[in-house]
Amino acid sequence: MTIEDIQNEIIDEFSMFEDWEERYQYMIDLGKDLPLINDQYKTESNIIKGCQSKVWVHAEMKDDKIEFTADSDAIITKGIIAILIRAFSNQHPKDIIDANTDFIDKIGLKEHLSPTRANGLVSMIKQLKMYAIAYQTQLK
């Protein structure tokens, strides 16, 4: 599936929730369920320090596609990471570079991607794109 297809799928899923509590409970459960990163990659060099929560990101190239793994010490942040990873992982670098994150607005989680929120997510998205640019350069 393309990034856009996945994003539309996520928007569809979220449209079934009736209020913020259901949306958040779903996100919290996503955060709880997934082992998002291998412990060996939870290193100081993979850390993005937000003022509020920490985020770890690791990227690997597999068959011309980038596989992202990530984690956070805050569960709501982790839930949003799970959603972002689902959209961006296992995609070609160029598609990741071109993709946007408007779907986060559409599922009612816009405030979490505010640059002033200091939860590490904005830097994380920037980091995903940086990895994509770096791998794209390698491919050429």
Add this chain to the structure above:
Amino acid sequence: MFKVHDIRKDFPILSRKVNGKPLVYFDNAATSQTPQQVIDVIVDYYSNYNANIHRGVHTLSQEATDLYEQARQKIQAHFNAKFSHEIILTSGTTHSINLVANGFSSILKKDDEIIVSALEHHSNIVPWQMLCERTGATLKVIPMNQEGELVMTEYDNLLSEKTKLVFVNHISNALGTINPIESIIEKAHKIGAAVLIDGAQSCPHIKPDVQKLDVDFYVASAHKMCGPTGVGMLYGKEEWLNKLPPYQGGGEMIAEVTFEKTTYAALPHKFEAGTPNICGGIAFGAAIDYMNTIGFDVIASYEHDLLDYATKKLLEIDGLKIYGTSKNKTSVISFNLKGIHPYDVGTILDKLGIAVRTGHHCAQPIMDYFKIPGTVRASFSFYNTKSEIDILVEGVKKAKMMLS
């Protein structure tokens, strides 16, 4: 008789909604809300008096200058400074601290020592570290205990003839602890060291008497005490302010300027370069009037009631731990739920219309001491109510249910 529901009518923001719920504002330690009486003064200033001060011969300039200087006198009276020129109007506590730290660059020498407390806000740590880098002086730290109180026997050990300056906050922003500043000042003075007290967190709750305290420098921000942001004050004893060099150069702060030499203006103008926050200063005076009309004794006793009530109610929640358990504290509760990140709790509370602060509260050394990433901090003001605390308690229970 203190009637909180009448008081609340003074604050227009308290009737707004957040995320569809009535706002419960418990982030007062970050910034307090502004009463209509202060908002009116701001509107009145820009509607009727707006002009640059201290140099115009025209009527508007004279009237604006009078209002600004009256505000300085109100601040002087409030803090009981001996002279109004001992009150320097600044952009806030951080500016005030930097002004003093910069001044001490020319006084401190290598191997001098300055003492800070473990309970400080970053703004009362970093300027002094920068001062140490510039001068070669050494920074010493008064440690804290599990209750979030300063270990005073260690303070005694740190004091020596090398100590030139001690700076401690009156009240910790992260934990609410009221520090024993009377004894800190007295002991520092015995060995000839100067003392700066950061009053950013105390001034919303306490009316400090700088002469009685015999403190050398006392700093505060208007926006924590019902005034606007971007204005604050530095009190300094006259002899100290005369000793310190100017901080910034510019208009207003000079007596005479030639390209060979400039002589500086007398106090307080020596430290007030450029056009100040005129409206802010006047509104700061109005905020002090407002709080004094209610009365600081009344405020302190009401807020203490709120603190006791909230502490008792919150501790009934299983797995909730309060950081900062000194008997001597103001209406600030820093807490965590076991195994749950403070950011998550704060996010859920926001959805319920409850404004709290989460994170390290610009006091990372305190968080490191407790080995936590941060806390949820609820801070209460005299316009808060017990029914709002009930809403907070229910909100925390809901957050716990959703997150665990």
